[in-house]
Amino acid sequence: MSVSFRRIGRWVWTVFFLLAFLVSSFLFYSSPSDWVALLAKNFNLQSREVIVLVWHWPFGHPFELTACGSRFNIHGCHLTAEKELFSKADAVLIHHREIATDCSNLPTFPRPPSQKWVWMNHESPSNTEEIACLENVFNLTLSYRQDADIHMPYGSIVMTEKRPTVIPFKKRLVCWFVSNWKPQHKRVWYYKELRNHIRIHTYGLPFGRKVTESDYRLIVSSCKFYLSFENSIHTDYITEKLYKALKLGSVPIVMGPSRQNYEKFIPGDAFIHVDDFESPLGLAKHLQHLDQNEHSYRGFFRWQKDHEVSLTGIPLQNACYTCDYIRRHPERRTIKQLYKWFWDDTELS
Incomplete structure (x- = not known):
């Protein structure tokens, strides 16, 4: 019996030291401001409205911006199309079809460090124009694809x-x-x-x-x-x-x-x-x-x-689900290979 307890004890200590190593490595290689900001951002998002700025009306058609709660039971969202709120927005939802080929109609204001830009597209690669200036621009993908950050199938x-x-x-x-x-x-x-x-x-x-x-x-x-x-x-x-x-x-x-x-x-x-x-x-x-x-x-x-x-209630549901995702995922990253992910479809036939 004592041998079994010793084995269990060694296993517990191994797990403890492994977790301690991972945490200490994160703290060592990340500046205090990084992880403090992440924790603060997470707490902040849970205690206030999440602002999602719809940068372009998809296909030029405005849609209702106040129905996340009544339609999808998603609360605490402030959807807006007012570009004046750019600096306060937690996310900017950008529909691919409206992006100019030289990206000249994307936001040019100073970008808040924690703000996420969401690439939204429901067309297939065959019907989506490749635009050369989109790499390292977006932080999240919203698509019918199962491996998108925000998966939004048609139904x-x-x-x-x-x-x-x-x-x-x-x-x-x-x-x-x-x-x-x-x-x-x-x-x-x-x-x-x-x-x-x-x-x-x-x-x-x-x-x-x-x-x-x-x-x-x-x-x-x-x-x-x-x-x-x-x-x-x-x-x-x-x-x-x-x-x-x-x-x-x-x-x-x-x-x-x-x-x-x-x-x-x-x-x-x-x-x-x-x-x-x-x-x-x-x-x-x-x-x-x-x-x-x-x-x-x-x-x-x-x-x-x-x-x-x-x-799926496109595009309102897209915006509401973006709000919900942003609230639950305060971490931030940059998509570096959007073209490879979306256009290099190996199952195309």
Whole structure:
């Protein structure tokens, strides 16, 4: 017994000395002002409002700045678009689309030492302009990417109370809404091949069939399957095309990152992936089989019994979540390889 206690004692002392070494090293290699400032900043953020300055209105569209508490239960946030508050802001939220190619419209005021600049972007690398002056500028990333500092997917599947599955009445087999039509897109080629084997109800400006938002909801709900085809294929780039179809009671047929990537966000039996088939003809035959097999089709809705779809409230939710992140993470760093992190997407196909 005494041998066991001695071993435990040695282990405890080893852990103690290791922690003491790490703490003393931090204090030795960091100036007292650094760690005192960090502790003071952390205490200060917990006891007052966090100020987040929205530097540009995303896509030029203003949004509500006072609803973090009522919409997302995030309190103690002061969202503002008043540039006069720059020197007091804890964070500056900057949307990539509005940044000038020479960065001339970024803040030029003296930058407070503890202030964090947040790079916000929901577009894929294929649709995001590379701007040469962004390295060593930002402190945090906000993106659909799972490895962003502030992860903001386009939507999510969340737990809810158990409920009966409700499938809307169907009168169309396959539907597709599209606005961004480019012949070089993989989804355009796939659609042209698929339509040779199965009827597809198409909507949107490229087809001369623009519809209202209410009509969109009614149409998608009436479709057994919906083509949730992304305009480019990148890791984690899974947009509202998927989540809206799920929410409206249609089974999404996805084209985007791998099935494994999709299954990190939604159940594997809630969707169909084009990569599961050797060709559009194989997919068409599978859809025709499901159209004749109600039991198999209803299996795509099992997730509904205790889950529901939550759509991300872009851009307000981005700003509110930024506030929450800043309050919980007073530490500061600089992003030195933004280009490598975002644009070098090895899973691009």
